[in-house]
Amino acid sequence: MDIAPGTLENAGPFACAWRRFKALHGKFISIVVDFARQAMKLGRDDPRRIIHSLKVGLAITVVSLFYYFDGLYGGFGVNAMWAVITVVVVFDFSVGATLGRGLNRAFATLFAGALGVGVHRLANYTGHKCEAILLGFFGFIVAAVVTFLRFIPKLKARYDYGLLIFILTFCLISVSGYRDDEVLEMARQRLFTILIGGATAVIICISICPVWAGDNLSNLVAGNLEKLASFLVGFEAEYFTNSGDGENKDSKSSLQGYRSVLNSKGTEESLANFAKWEPCRGWLRTFKYRHPWKQYLNIGALARQCAYRTDALHNLLNAGVLTPLEIRVKVQESCGKMSSESSNALKELATAIRAMSPPSTADSHIAKSKIAANNIKSLLKTGLWEDNDLLEIIPTATVASTFVDIVDCIEKIAQSVHELASLHVSFRSADVAVCPKQSQLIQNEIL
Amino acid sequence: MDIAPGTLENAGPFACAWRRFKALHGKFISIVVDFARQAMKLGRDDPRRIIHSLKVGLAITVVSLFYYFDGLYGGFGVNAMWAVITVVVVFDFSVGATLGRGLNRAFATLFAGALGVGVHRLANYTGHKCEAILLGFFGFIVAAVVTFLRFIPKLKARYDYGLLIFILTFCLISVSGYRDDEVLEMARQRLFTILIGGATAVIICISICPVWAGDNLSNLVAGNLEKLASFLVGFEAEYFTNSGDGENKDSKSSLQGYRSVLNSKGTEESLANFAKWEPCRGWLRTFKYRHPWKQYLNIGALARQCAYRTDALHNLLNAGVLTPLEIRVKVQESCGKMSSESSNALKELATAIRAMSPPSTADSHIAKSKIAANNIKSLLKTGLWEDNDLLEIIPTATVASTFVDIVDCIEKIAQSVHELASLHVSFRSADVAVCPKQSQLIQNEIL
Numbered sequence: 080m081d082i083a084p085g086t087l088e089n090a091g092p093f094a095c096a097w098r099r100f101k102a103l104h105g106k107f108i109s110i111v112v113d114f115a116r117q118a119m120k121l122g123r124d125d126p127r128r129i130i131h132s133l134k135v136g137l138a139i140t141v142v143s144l145f146y147y148f149d150g151l152y153g154g155f156g157v158n159a160m161w162a163v164i165t166v167v168v169v170f171d172f173s174v175g176a177t178l179g180r181g182l183n184r185a186f187a188t189l190f191a192g193a194l195g196v197g198v199h200r201l202a203n204y205t206g207h208k209c210e211a212i213l214l215g216f217f218g219f220i221v222a223a224v225v226t227f228l229r230f231i232p233k234l235k236a237r238y239d240y241g242l243l244i245f246i247l248t249f250c251l252i253s254v255s256g257y258r259d260d261e262v263l264e265m266a267r268q269r270l271f272t273i274l275i276g277g278a279t280a281v282i283i284c285i286s287i288c289p290v291w292a293g294d295n296l297s298n299l300v301a302g303n304l305e306k307l308a309s310f311l312v313g314f315e316a317e318y319f320t321n322s323g324d325g326e327n328k329d330s331k332s333s334l335q336g337y338r339s340v341l342n343s344k345g346t347e348e349s350l351a352n353f354a355k356w357e358p359c360r361g362w363l364r365t366f367k368y369r370h371p372w373k374q375y376l377n378i379g380a381l382a383r384q385c386a387y388r389t390d391a392l393h394n395l396l397n398a399g400v401l402t403p404l405e406i407r408v409k410v411q412e413s414c415g416k417m418s419s420e421s422s423n424a425l426k427e428l429a430t431a432i433r434a435m436s437p438p439s440t441a442d443s444h445i446a447k448s449k450i451a452a453n454n455i456k457s458l459l460k461t462g463l464w465e466d467n468d469l470l471e472i473i474p475t476a477t478v479a480s481t482f483v484d485i486v487d488c489i490e491k492i493a494q495s496v497h498e499l500a501s502l503h504v505s506f507r508s509a510d511v512a513v514c515p516k517q518s519q520l521i522q523n524e525i526l
Numbered sequence: 527m528d529i530a531p532g533t534l535e536n537a538g539p540f541a542c543a544w545r546r547f548k549a550l551h552g553k554f555i556s557i558v559v560d561f562a563r564q565a566m567k568l569g570r571d572d573p574r575r576i577i578h579s580l581k582v583g584l585a586i587t588v589v590s591l592f593y594y595f596d597g598l599y600g601g602f603g604v605n606a607m608w609a610v611i612t613v614v615v616v617f618d619f620s621v622g623a624t625l626g627r628g629l630n631r632a633f634a635t636l637f638a639g640a641l642g643v644g645v646h647r648l649a650n651y652t653g654h655k656c657e658a659i660l661l662g663f664f665g666f667i668v669a670a671v672v673t674f675l676r677f678i679p680k681l682k683a684r685y686d687y688g689l690l691i692f693i694l695t696f697c698l699i700s701v702s703g704y705r706d707d708e709v710l711e712m713a714r715q716r717l718f719t720i721l722i723g724g725a726t727a728v729i730i731c732i733s734i735c736p737v738w739a740g741d742n743l744s745n746l747v748a749g750n751l752e753k754l755a756s757f758l759v760g761f762e763a764e765y766f767t768n769s770g771d772g773e774n775k776d777s778k779s780s781l782q783g784y785r786s787v788l789n790s791k792g793t794e795e796s797l798a799n800f801a802k803w804e805p806c807r808g809w810l811r812t813f814k815y816r817h818p819w820k821q822y823l824n825i826g827a828l829a830r831q832c833a834y835r836t837d838a839l840h841n842l843l844n845a846g847v848l849t850p851l852e853i854r855v856k857v858q859e860s861c862g863k864m865s866s867e868s869s870n871a872l873k874e875l876a877t878a879i880r881a882m883s884p885p886s887t888a889d890s891h892i893a894k895s896k897i898a899a900n901n902i903k904s905l906l907k908t909g910l911w912e913d914n915d916l917l918e919i920i921p922t923a924t925v926a927s928t929f930v931d932i933v934d935c936i937e938k939i940a941q942s943v944h945e946l947a948s949l950h951v952s953f954r955s956a957d958v959a960v961c962p963k964q965s966q967l968i969q970n971e972i973l
Contacts, residue, residue: 230575481838
């Protein structure tokens with residue numbers, strides 16, 4: 080939609096302005112269309128986002144009724160607005176986040192309100208001038224100390240919002256108390272309206288298509304394993320057809336999926352923090368302890384370790400320094416076996432995490448891929464290469480040793496998934512029956 | 527502090543209770559001492575945290591003066607509390623975060639207030655009952671639409687807080703308007719008190735020991751390069767002394783530092799988002815364009831790529847499958863050269879980023895490490911190994927090829943730092959003079 084400068088010079092001022100307007104108009108339209116397309120894609124990708132937006136609208140409308148109905152309004156007066164504020168601020172995408180913020184807000188208001196009322200009473204004994212100084216001093220101390228506490232990592236992870244609300248409530252109560260002597264009544268009303276707002280948010284969040292952070296975490300971890308699995312299969316296909324000139328670079332999407340695994344730590348940790356607030360429900364009831372979330376984080380960390388190795392493989396593929404195809408073909412069978420078995424193991428583990436069933440065949444897949452790794456090692460040892468330049472073999476040797484590394488990683492992941500299953504009451508008996516047999520299988524086949 | 531069950535049975539109930547109390551008391555004391563020690567460490571590690579806490583206390587005390595002085599209070603009445611709320615919510619550790627939140631809050635309040643007053647006027651024309659329905663309907667629509675907009679990644683990164691405040695203000699203004707007809711006056715007062723609170727927060731944040739997110743980002747990226755540099759030196763020392771039995775596992779802290787680089791993406795991105803809000807100042811004035819933050823993110827991404835390779839090296843070191851020491855010693859000189867030159871290049875690049883000076887000698891270090899890489903390649907080619915088992919050589923070959931990879935990564939980082947310097951007006955002339963000479967140097971030495 081840009082205008083060539085030549086045409087502008089020849090046209091009259093009106094025509095010029097009209098063209099400029101048309102160009103701007105076109106640009107505006109294209110921005111709006113782009114924006115709408117992006118928004119529609121977001122909605123299509125995860126329809127829960129649309130439902131969440133409607134839920135927030137509903138919760139605000141429900142809590143607004145306090146204003147519209149005279150009977151309800153009378154009890155709280157202008158303080159009823161805290162219910163609206165609470166709904167807006169507390170309502171989050173997942174139940175865990177909403178519950179966490181709601182509980183943080185409620186308890187922080189309770190404690191800060193009590194402290195504020197106490198300080199107000201204390202300051203009341205002194206004169207009016209002294210009262211202002213004392214209130215200001217306490218406000219300074221509480222704000223400074225609690226702000227510092229927000230830096231402590233453990234408190235920051237779970238109670239950051241609560242600490243913020245603590246400062247807010249304490250300052251509001253102690254400061255407003257200077258003008259308004261009904262400070263106890265004010266604190267009580269604030270607490271009640273916040274409880275009403277928080278309860279509305281939590282009830283609507285849980286009762287209409289709830290999004291559980293725990294489920295999201297479990298799906299994210301399982302999805303990451305699946306991405307690694309599809310990389311391994313894609314890599315094998317690419318490596319044994321690629322002529323090494325870098326032409327096929329970045330061609331397949333299956334080779335790109337693992338990238339999101341590399342930087343998944345932050346998302347996983349925040350989901351685990353939200354999940355800790357969620358009540359025991361459904362499949363979680365079958366756990367011995369309430370929160371196996373740490374185990375999910377362990378599996379996620381191991382998946383990232385695996386992703387670092389796949390990044391090295393991907394880099395090798397794109398660097399264009401490959402062993403000549405005729406040599407690569409000699410290890411194709413073993414490498415293919417290794418990657419397909421590893422990929423099957425990962426898929427099996429992902430399914431096990433999603434379905435909360437023990438990974439029944441993953442160990443045998445891992446054992447088979449270890450056998451394939453040993454085959455490659457003996458291929459390297461038996462001087463298959465003697466006729467060739469040692470330098471040309473090194474890239475393939477690197478691929479093979481990285482694969483062996485990846486198999487090790489996957490074995491650790493499988494151990495972690497077994498540990499997760501062993502925390503899971505209903506599968507404990509099945510798991511104990513399956514585990515030793517399979518670890519014996521590995522020992523027999525490998526050692 | 528646990529009590530042996532035997533002793534409890536033999537003692538009387540009072541002695542037993544006393545012991546329990548002593549045990550609990552001891553446990554409590556140890557928790558408090560632990561907590562205090564952790565807090566002191568946080569303060570010692572970064573004294574800016576203590577200063578920040580005091581600044582927040584000061585800002586809240588200053589804004590509380592509105593309540594204590596009758597003249598100031600008269601103008602705004604109970605709405606003056608919005609100033610306190612704004613300070614508490616807006617004041618953040620870095621200037622960028624504070625400014626971003628302040629501007630988001632101010633503009634969101636302005637626009638939402640205007641829309642709220644407009645909707646209130648519109649609803650006023652209908653009857654009292656119809657008004658409630660209309661207001662509820664508009665509240666629902668605005669809350670749902672704006673909540674959905676918060677999912678759009680670009681808006682979420684910079685305007686998430688503004689969108690939240692938009693919903694909040696719109697709902698408060700349109701809903702309160704139902705009871706209070708002075709809605710325009712209320713919107714005006716809210717806006718003014720928020721401006722006063724925001725201005726107080728921003729002025730105190732900037733004027734007393736300001737923490738700039740831009741500086742933090744630059745330091746973080748430079749620090750990551752330094753961590754990689756110290757890993758390379760530490761790895762070389764470890765690799766050529768380690769007997770391969772895994773005994774020295776995880777012994778040195780220099781070998782652990784790179785781990786924080788692996789997961790630095792989130793922190794870097796949020797710092798860059800904050801930095802975009804910060805005004806042009808000091809050394810930033812010398813930039814051609816105002817925001818070179820994207821370039822820092824590029825360097826950070828390349829540093830992470832390098833960290834994935836170092837993770838592979840670290841894993842190799844701990845796996846216990848090393849080439850026998852007598853073979854490793856043969857490549858020690860070249861590998862040592864490669865790691866020390868790479869490490870020097872990284873340190874030089876880090877210094878360049880910190881001091882905003884062009885990296886004058888980094889390119890020559892990289893050139894030298896490339897020469898060392900070529901030396902290793904020819905060592906491998908000239909059949910230095912003929913007497914040895916091929917399988918035993920592979921780990922060393924893998925280390926060598928990973929090192930070559932790392933040198934490639936560092937070269938890319940150097941290019942990015944040069945690009946950063948070329949965006950920097952005062953160094954552009956110096957940079958142009960230095961760059962071609964050095965790239966020629968590389969060409970002469972390598973090709």
